[in-house]
Amino acid sequence: xxxxxxxxIGPASSVQDAGRFGAQRYGLTPSGAMDKLALAAANSxxxxxxxxxxxxVGPFGAAFTAVDGAVRLALSGAPRSAxxxxxxxxxxxxxTLAEGETLTLGFAxxxxxxxxxxxxxxxxxxxxxxxxxxxxxxxxxxxxxPLQAGDSFDAKPAxxxxxxxxxxxxQISGPIRVVMGPQDDEFSxxxxxxxxxxxxxxxATSDRMGYRLEGPAIRHLHxxxxxxxxxxxxxxxxxGSGAPIALMSDRGTSxxxxxxxxxxxxxxxxxxxxxxxxxxxFKAVPMVEAQAEARKFKELLHRLPDHVGDIDSFGLNIDxxxxxxxxxxxxxxxxxxxxxxxxxx
Amino acid sequence: MPTAFTNVLEVMxxxxxxxxxxxxxxxxxxVEFSRTIDDTAxxxxxxxxxxxxxxxxxxxxxxxPTYRSLLxxxxxxxxxxxxxxxxxxxxxxGPLALGSKTRRWRIPVxxxxxxxxxxxxxAATLHTTPDDIVxxxxxxxxxxxxxxxxxxxxxxxxxxEFLHISRRHSPRLLTPAGTVSIGGIQTGIQCLAGPSxxxxxxxxxxxxxxxxxxxxxxxxxGDEVNFYAVDTRMFAEQxxxxxxxxxxxxxxAA
Numbered sequence: 001x002x003x004x005x006x007x008x009i010g011p012a013s014s015v016q017d018a019g020r021f022g023a024q025r026y027g028l029t030p031s032g033a034m035d036k037l038a039l040a041a042a043n044s045x046x047x048x049x050x051x052x053x054x055x056x057v058g059p060f061g062a063a064f065t066a067v068d069g070a071v072r073l074a075l076s077g078a079p080r081s082a083x084x085x086x087x088x089x090x091x092x093x094x095x096t097l098a099e100g101e102t103l104t105l106g107f108a109x110x111x112x113x114x115x116x117x118x119x120x121x122x123x124x125x126x127x128x129x130x131x132x133x134x135x136x137x138x139x140x141x142x143x144x145x146p147l148q149a150g151d152s153f154d155a156k157p158a159x160x161x162x163x164x165x166x167x168x169x170x171q172i173s174g175p176i177r178v179v180m181g182p183q184d185d186e187f188s189x190x191x192x193x194x195x196x197x198x199x200x201x202x203x204a205t206s207d208r209m210g211y212r213l214e215g216p217a218i219r220h221l222h223x224x225x226x227x228x229x230x231x232x233x234x235x236x237x238x239x240g241s242g243a244p245i246a247l248m249s250d251r252g253t254s255x256x257x258x259x260x261x262x263x264x265x266x267x268x269x270x271x272x273x274x275x276x277x278x279x280x281x282f283k284a285v286p287m288v289e290a291q292a293e294a295r296k297f298k299e300l301l302h303r304l305p306d307h308v309g310d311i312d313s314f315g316l317n318i319d320x321x322x323x324x325x326x327x328x329x330x331x332x333x334x335x336x337x338x339x340x341x342x343x344x345x
Numbered sequence: 346m347p348t349a350f351t352n353v354l355e356v357m358x359x360x361x362x363x364x365x366x367x368x369x370x371x372x373x374x375x376v377e378f379s380r381t382i383d384d385t386a387x388x389x390x391x392x393x394x395x396x397x398x399x400x401x402x403x404x405x406x407x408x409x410p411t412y413r414s415l416l417x418x419x420x421x422x423x424x425x426x427x428x429x430x431x432x433x434x435x436x437x438x439g440p441l442a443l444g445s446k447t448r449r450w451r452i453p454v455x456x457x458x459x460x461x462x463x464x465x466x467x468a469a470t471l472h473t474t475p476d477d478i479v480x481x482x483x484x485x486x487x488x489x490x491x492x493x494x495x496x497x498x499x500x501x502x503x504x505x506e507f508l509h510i511s512r513r514h515s516p517r518l519l520t521p522a523g524t525v526s527i528g529g530i531q532t533g534i535q536c537l538a539g540p541s542x543x544x545x546x547x548x549x550x551x552x553x554x555x556x557x558x559x560x561x562x563x564x565x566x567g568d569e570v571n572f573y574a575v576d577t578r579m580f581a582e583q584x585x586x587x588x589x590x591x592x593x594x595x596x597x598a599a
Contacts, residue, residue, distance in 0.1 A: 023562070136495065179368055262370030264370060294421045
């Protein structure tokens with residue numbers, strides 16, 4: 001049995017899958033990967049079920065060493081430098097660490113979370129159907145806490161074969177879409193307009209529980225205390241000081257602040273990947289549109305395994321590059337994290 | 346089962362506004378019975394929750410009862426907002442079997458001292474003795490109105506009006522596991538150590554949430570709870586047994 005040993009890792013890194021469901025009625029939050037698209041992409045690259053458990057790596061650097069044999073991995077999510085023994089490897093590809101080799105990840109650039117899948121998956125004891133770490137509740141397997149140097153994962157010995165690359169659809173940019181409510185009637189039209197028309201920044205004090213948003217103060221019509229009710233991923237509650245907090249994967253299951261809007265599920269991962277300090281806006285969309293996007297997003301996740309091909313059979317899609325640059329979203333032909341590749345027919 | 350007639354009376358007796366649907370993004374709906382803490386509203390929440398458990402609607406993935414509303418998570422690839430919303434609203438407006446069979450638990454509490462550091466202050470604020478506070482708190486028959494915030498944190502309704510007390514001005518950042526406290530018009534049992542703005546009356550050895558025990562979660566929304574006082578020696582003994590996986594709480598014939 002090969003092993004993957006963590007040589008170094010930063011905070012906010014833990015084992016995550018799609019999360020645990022069915023126990024929110026007991027106060028147990030789902031947890032789960034902050035960026036489900038990247039989770040599914042990493043798993044697709046190593047041939048695992050799209051929602052299998054992987055290593056969620058926070059914004060800081062990390063290093064992983066193969067011990068007692070070779071280990072195949074795949075990396076998706078945040079753009080960042082990655083190399084194996086000074087040999088650069090690309091985000092959204094699989095890679096094989098020979099025994100003794102180390103994969104070194106740099107800081108995340110323009111995003112926050114990366115997903116490192118181990119071929120053969122992560123062995124652990126699921127609780128409520130999930131290995132996801134919820135440190136507060138003492139849940140998570142094989143480690144019920146954030147990862148630290150020295151932690152090691154058993155891995156299937158890597159058997160050679162071509163490395164794989166995944167073609168992801170062009171990154172949607174633009175505002176984070178929300179459905180207004182459930183308590184938007186606790187705010188005046190003027191305050192709702194201020195929320196939708198202002199530029200927001202994710203505060204540096206954010207974590208997997210919630211992203212504090214910096215911008216203008218949003219005042220309540222009837223004070224900031226409501227009787228606690230249920231929360232969802234992406235609930236945007238407005239605290240007593242007028243600062244909104246977007247509730248993320250480790251949110252409390254209930255909350256007592258009015259919730260002005262809810263991030264649509266297709267955009268939750270984009271908000272999760274918005275780094276501290278970067279300006280962004282919200283845009284309200286009708287329920288019908290939000291649900292159509294949710295269905296499209298779910299379909300995309302389940303079709304990701306079809307977007308995987310051998311690394312050598314990929315070509316550079318010049319049209320996609322042109323389109324991206326024309327649209328004002330500069331991408332680099334040499335940065336594997338942003339350029340678009342397609343599987344030849 | 347209530348007859349249609351008794352339900353008409355219920356509707357007339359309580360002055361609740363009609364239930365409302367509140368969208369919570371594209372994959373959840375809140376069915377709201379009241380904007381304030383209201384016993385009838387909470388019973389309706391639990392009744393609707395039970396109804397959905399007994400007769401599941403396709404697409405619903407999880408329900409979360411709270412004081413005054415039921416949060417319904419669903420998969421929009423299976424059912425849309427309008428279709429599900431109208432079915433939920435019809436159920437919420439229809440006859441709901443309130444407070445059918447419930448379980449009743451007896452839960453020991455070690456009041457005061459280091460286990461309940463606010464007992465004396467609460468007594469002083471309410472112009473009475475610590476013993477009187479304990480007598481009133483153990484005399485209550487409470488209902489689990491909701492479980493939330495952190496795993497096993499059980500919010501109980503039915504507190505003696507004499508014990509209603511506003512929350513602390515500044516919440517404590519850390520309060521011990523097993524704390525039994527009062528705040529506003531509620532009392533509660535918290536399982537895990539964590540922040541709290543409530544007044545700490547005592548601690549129980551009962552774990553409302555314990556991994557590797559069957560059941561992992563002891564209390565259900567809608568359960569009834571009584572407290573009884575134990576001394577520090579009994580608490581220590583019960584705490585050891587609870588740590589080893591014993592339930593400690595006694596299930597009474599309802």
